[in-house]
Amino acid sequence: MQRWAGRLLIAVALGHMVLALGSVLPGLRTLAPDGLLGMIGAPWGPPQPEQHAAFWSSLGSFAGVQALWGLWVLAAAREGRQPVPGSGLGLLVLTALQLILAPISGFWLNLVPALLLMAAEARVRVAPPEAAS
Incomplete structure (x- = not known):
């Protein structure tokens, strides 16, 4: 379950990007004549909502962090350990907040890895302790 959660987090992040x-x-030439990073604009300049929206929906989005989260979950699964306890609940809370702010979005896709992580964490809690060798 944990590996699927990590894979899904990465897939959703890459798909979004x-x-x-x-x-x-x-x-891009219209939105940011100075290049992709020029979309943010100078903080003292007039607001440019089209440029800001373009930046925050691409490079400034949560997709990079989400891909790293997925890689972290996969690495933990490969080592046979759980990620930080509560990471599934954390992802579920974050996804709920994102859905409140943008209900018509792809954030719904993050419910699956959140529930998979929570199920993996619950399985560890109810598993009998391993016998000492």
Whole structure:
């Protein structure tokens, strides 16, 4: 379960970045004449909502952190240990907050890895202790 949760976290993050960058890159010269990082603009300049939305939906999104989270979960599974206890609940709470802010979004996809992580954590809690060798 834990490996599937990690894989799904990575897949959702990569899918998000592909779709977000696919929608941003064709209009990049209009959105950010100074390049992708120029989308944020100078903090003292006038607000540019189109540029800001393009940045925060692509490079500034949670996708990079989510991919790292998935890699961390996979690494823990390969080593035969659980990630930090409560990481499934943490992901569930984060996903719930994201869904409150953007109910029509792909955040719904994060419910599956959150529930898988919670199930893996519950399995560890109810497993009998290993016999000492």
